[in-house]
Amino acid sequence: MSNKDDESIEMLYSKSCLDLNMDMETKLDAWRSYEHIRKHYVLEGDQLH
Incomplete structure (x- = not known):
């Protein structure tokens, strides 16, 4: 998983x-x-769903 994906997951989690x-x-x-x-x-699977 890329660093960008990690940031997206963390931002979604924080929200x-x-x-x-x-x-x-x-x-x-x-x-x-x-x-x-x-x-x-x-x-x-996709962790961002």
Whole structure:
């Protein structure tokens, strides 16, 4: 995945968290969980859907 894709995913994630009015701790915890899964498992398909 390219750096541009990573930035797009993170921007979409941040916007979603803002729309959901998530607190910072929950937002960071969920992002860390996403990164862990992405590094340790193969996710097939488009992550931006």
